[in-house]
Amino acid sequence: MLLDSNHLRILERSLDVGTLRQRTIANNIANMDVPNFKSKQVVFEDLLQQELSGSTPSLAAYRTNEKHLPFGTTGEIPKPVITSNPNAIVQNNGNDVDVEYEMNQLAKNQIWYTGLTQITNGYFQKLRSVINGGGS
Template sequence: MLESVHLQVLERSLDTAMLRQRTIANNIANVDTPQFKSKRVVFEELLQQELAGTAGLQKLEAYRTNERHIPFNRMGTLPMPQILSNVGNMMQHNGNDVDLEFEMNELAKNQIWYNGLTQLTAGYFQKLRSVLEGGGR
């Protein structure tokens, strides 16, 4: 239960939210730095590709000795978040492309996302605790 795919996805998503927080904070800190190019973190698109099987990784199906056994697939490795340059942002007069309003909006969205992930993770462990304690006596 501790090595479930759901927990792995939650863990990687939390790591991504922290990386995104640092990346956005770096963009905001460099809002007035000449020639600075803003960055963004890409993960959700990569995860969707992996879950849909379009990432080029072949899924392995578990061996079943009886057709009544529950089929399941082993998920390939989870993608790592990537930091990419923002393409197509408008340049300021000093060559900087940071849009402060956009970055603050992304910061707020990421905080909400992170809070939701922590609640999901806490709920996962609460269910596990309930099972270990005998189903909530």
């Protein structure tokens, strides 16, 4: 499992999503006073969960030997989708940015991103340990 490339690719895509989400939230906050501006959100975790738990998963399974039977198909990790915020309440000027909600999302994203960086760091520390023969 340590050298599972799908695991690393999911971590990489998740970090990219965290960066995209940060930019999207910052854009929403920056445009909070712009008339008729519609806030956006990044959807990824639900798409990934659907891929992982679907009846016909498209993520290829990790094989320890090329003689093992493959299952899963393309190995494609879903790409994030930027959508309009469905829970937004429109203000008098047509703008639907809720600054408190956006700041809450920003804090959640920062915690999520920090956790992902720690997991990724742990992945590479384990890999380094294997390469060094189990020693530091």
